[in-house]
Amino acid sequence: MNPKSSFSYERFFDLTPDLVCVAGYDGYFKKINPSVCQLLEYSEEELYSRPINEFIHPEDRPITQVKRKNLQAAKPLINFENRYLTKSGKTVWLSWTSWPIPDQEVVFAIAKEVTQKKKLETKREDLLKSLSEKNEELRQLTYITAHDLRAPVSSILSVFELLDLDKIEDQETADLIQLIKRSTLGLKENLNKYLHLIAEKDNSSTKEELLNFSEVFHQVLVAIQPLIQSSEAILEADFTQSPEIHYNRLYLESIFLNLISNSIKYRQEGITPQVKIKTDRLKGRTVLSVKDNGQGMDLAQVEGKLFGKNQTFHQHPDSKGIGLYLISKHISSAGGKIQVESEIGKGSTFTITF
Structure with missing residues (x-):
């Protein structure tokens, strides 16, 4: 049988x-x-x-x-x-x-x-958001505390300068006052150190250096190679018109990472994703463009919200509304601007003027 x-x-x-x-x-x-x-x-x-x-x-x-x-x-x-x-x-x-x-x-x-998976994802995102907010609050509190404590400490030191220790007959009292003064000076030095460390940490995140577009681009490609391979995406890059830029490395990596991965994630079904990246020099400024053949967007519907935090316009499971928000912050913090041209079914082009 x-x-x-x-x-x-x-x-x-x-x-x-x-x-x-x-x-x-x-x-x-x-x-x-x-x-x-x-x-x-x-x-x-x-x-x-x-x-x-x-x-x-x-x-x-x-x-x-x-x-x-x-x-x-x-x-x-x-x-x-x-x-x-x-x-x-x-x-x-x-x-x-x-x-x-x-x-x-x-x-x-x-x-x-996948209800449970979605609940866990939402819980994780809420926890990360809460943690980020708490970290920022603690950073601000540390800065404010270190900064604002300097005023009363300086006032105490001014009082010590007004004291005439020669008029203090009790040596034990005079020694105690000197000890308090030295301790107060040490506190002021420590507060200045904390302020310096906080400022140094903030500045390190925006430190600029001479970067090669091609080198940073290929470094990002290594990080998203599985996404490129699984989607069979075709990437073309031309940096000959403006090969280098003075910019923050982390910011440039983030720009490449988010724009390229978005182009692949929001591809049209049944169509091989193609992404074209190039640089130009216009009016003395470096311009980077990233063009794709993806799903595209109705710009009239997303006007004013495209670069907002937690704004999503596609039903992709990885859509969190963070990538474009970060890119916008990176660019605006360095005095640049970002523009987009898009049409549903015809893809999108993001143009960044540094």
Whole structure:
């Protein structure tokens, strides 16, 4: 007996813990396994009778509709995350991998629940944000304390200068006053040291040096090589017009890292990501441009928010709204500016004038 003939694919469909379904181009479920009913808390009849869109979290419906159109255009969907609402009102996160079958006008999809992972990510981000804020508060408190204590310390030292120790007959008292004066002088010196160390640490983060664009660029490429390889991205770089710049190394690395990784992360499905980086000299200033063929953006919708903190405009799981914010801060702190040209479906070009 052929073992293949006795194997029940229907049983595999029913027993798998993953959510497996067949959806029609009309937006309705055509077939679902028991895991879908168990997670969403609806019966098969309820899930079959209502449009899939009704079970999706309202905030995620627009991006899901975009992905659905891509599927109908024969573009597979890999690791797309969105939220669904259960019958009892709970929000669950699902990560979808879907394949369209155009001749039958259906989509075969498998999903894994990633609610716990998303909660952990959110908790981690909240903790990091809180830690960062606390560190900044402590830094400011240290600076203020060291700075403001110098005034009363200086006042105490002024009092010592007014004292005439020759008029103090008790030698033990005179020695005690001298001891207090030396201790106060030591306190002032320590406060000055703390202020110097704080200022030195702040300045070290903005220290500028002569940098070679190509050298920094290739150093960043090493860090994101796995991302480049997995996406098969094509990168072209031309720094001949302006090969060097006096700038902070950490800032330039961050600019390259964020712009290149964003270009790859927000690529168009089914299209090999291409990123073109070049430098120019315009009106005596160095200009860096990073152009991609990615998803692009509607600039009218993101106007005034693009470089804001925690602003996200794509549903990529790694979108945190920090990269462009950091780039903007790096550039503005050094007196430069950043501009963007973008169109949905045609990619984006970021231009930095140092």
